[in-house]
Amino acid sequence: MPQELLVIGGGLAGCEAALAAARAGVAVRLVDMKPQEFSPAHHSPHLGELVCSNSLRSDVITSAVGLLKAEMTLLGSAVMTAARATAVGAGKALAVDREAFAKHLEGQIAAQPLISRESARVDALPDHVAVLATGPLTAGALAEELAKLTSSIHLHFYDAIAPIVSLESVDMERAYWGDRYGEPGQGDYLNCPLSREEWGEFYAALISGDQVPLKDFESPQFFEGCLPIEVMAARGEKTLLFGPMKPVGLEDPATGKRPHAVVQLRKENLEGSLLNLVGFQTKLTYQAQDLVFRKIPALAGAEFVRWGSIHRNTFLDAPRVLDPHQRLKAAPHLFVAGQLSGVEGYVESSAMGILCGVNAANLLCQRTLISPPPTSALGGLVTHLQNTATKSFQPSNINFGLLPPLEGRVFKRQRGAAQARRGLADFLAWMEASGLEPAGDIPQLPEEAG
């Protein structure tokens, strides 16, 4: 018999990891500090607690998160089983009754004879094979232990996320490529100029935009180098005009003149299909961001694939400290799953839990570790965690920008379906090659347009 697997943290990722390893025939000890101790965001005594929204986002398979759900279902996801069993009406989204959902997930753990449960806070990193799934609010000395092992610069405690737009949705009549003082028309930044009048409107909207109230455990101790854009704006107009929106050296080739202000967009992925708004981390509500950032003329009709945010979040600098199988390079017997590994969101955290559970079982049973194809949604998350091109790694939700671009020209409205067709076909082929039986029916996809 292989050694027992320890899973620390019984949230979404931990439950998935424990059940995936048990399905592979490995005995699991699942340890969570609840109900003895609660993080500032957890309140339910049950495992698998949804700490905020009750939505698992889009259930449409031609969306990136819909494709990820389909792949998880094929892998036998416990979170998907619980979600389907406890779904509440939410249009095209999959939302759940959170209490019933947690109880269902906990029921699956209780019904699995290979899993034993323990309630305790773990403060030390184990010296045998384990999955760390303690989430964005990892408690106690475990976070410090991780910081020591990975060097503290590779463990972050806050997310400061700038909004991301798709390149194809930027109005290129109102934007130009160029580095500060670089050759016109060349460079890595896409510059979005504002005239004095446009600036005035943008600034007025920014300083009056609604902000997300801070939770009591989120003290507003922002780093000077990472201040929310609205906090900088509140210090006076010049703070932004001499800061992230400085126009100097960024003359507009269309006019030959220096604009009053410039928003710079930087590549977010290797293909350059996604761009982030440099310096625009923010606590504005999503609704306010929708209003304020569309006052930047080049972004008036842009597709925002992610809004900005700043919140407490413990996560690893994955590209620097994790190997391609989500193991700590400095301690390869330790897998890291869930939000702590550098993905963002309930569905993504759960998905990475399944993968870590399967691979931890493979390690214990001396089988080859597996990695999903990069064209699948699960593979896209793995690619993100290994993306060493990003200087400042930030957790990400799944989006099609994390997958390789489609070959040939595909109309915009057909891209989701094309991504889903390619991803699912490659995922099923990978499952077969890896000896994994599909756990559910193969989902139906829209026919390819002629």
Ligand SMILES: Cc1cc2nc3c(=O)[nH]c(=O)nc-3n(C[C@H](O)[C@H](O)[C@H](O)COP(=O)(O)OP(=O)(O)OC[C@H]3O[C@@H](n4cnc5c(N)ncnc54)[C@H](O)[C@@H]3O)c2cc1C
């Ligand atoms: C305040 C907040 C709101 C969020 N809202 C959303 C949202 O609305 N939608 C969304 O998609 N994502 C949201 N997220 C992001 C994230 O996807 C969720 O937090 C998700 O639950 C992460 O799953 P996980 O399994 O990695 O961690 P968790 O679900 O947090 O599970 C971690 C578990 O580990 C336990 N634990 C922690 N430390 C220890 C320890 N030292 N020893 C033993 N047990 C320990 C905890 O008790 C917990 O049960 C939010 C995050 C936060 C912090």
